[in-house]
Amino acid sequence: MKRANPILVIAVICFSFVVHGQPKPINRLSPDALVADLYREHNRKHSPFFQTRSRALLYKYFEKNLADAIWKDAVHSKGEVGAIDGDPLYDAQDMEIKKLAIDKATFAGGKARVNVRFENFGQQKNIVFVLVNGRTGWRISDIEYGEGRTLVGELKEG
Numbered sequence: 001m002k003r004a005n006p007i008l009v010i011a012v013i014c015f016s017f018v019v020h021g022q023p024k025p026i027n028r029l030s031p032d033a034l035v036a037d038l039y040r041e042h043n044r045k046h047s048p049f050f051q052t053r054s055r056a057l058l059y060k061y062f063e064k065n066l067a068d069a070i071w072k073d074a075v076h077s078k079g080e081v082g083a084i085d086g087d088p089l090y091d092a093q094d095m096e097i098k099k100l101a102i103d104k105a106t107f108a109g110g111k112a113r114v115n116v117r118f119e120n121f122g123q124q125k126n127i128v129f130v131l132v133n134g135r136t137g138w139r140i141s142d143i144e145y146g147e148g149r150t151l152v153g154e155l156k157e158g
Helices: 006-021 031-043 055-061 064-077 151-157
Strands: 097-102 106-108 111-120 123-134 137-146
Touching (some): 031 097, 055 064, 055 137, 137 151
Antiparallel strands (some): 111 123
């Protein structure tokens, strides 16, 4: 019977510590995957909007300044209508959503833009999510509703 080479045994043990000791990589979503995940959670009634239980839920999707503004609006409105007076993902108070489509991201100037298209009560709508890439991955920095209206603008006005 052959004896195992002690150097080989030590090398295998050391290598196994190195492999198991490495931190797991952070699961970073692409911009369009992040927007799709936000809609999925929102439609499952786990929306980060209008809640005051978890600020971390806002940081999962939004960059810090926007997340803090959404949080402030939810806390200060105390269950009443705040600066966000409708559903920010559909730009509406009443909804009958059909044909929801989330386009692939386009990239320019260090930012990503994700176009979301859908019908609400038969009317075609387009919303554009603007994302920035930070140390925790892509996060939404604003939502453009058209005609110069943005989520950041509405929060500043409110």
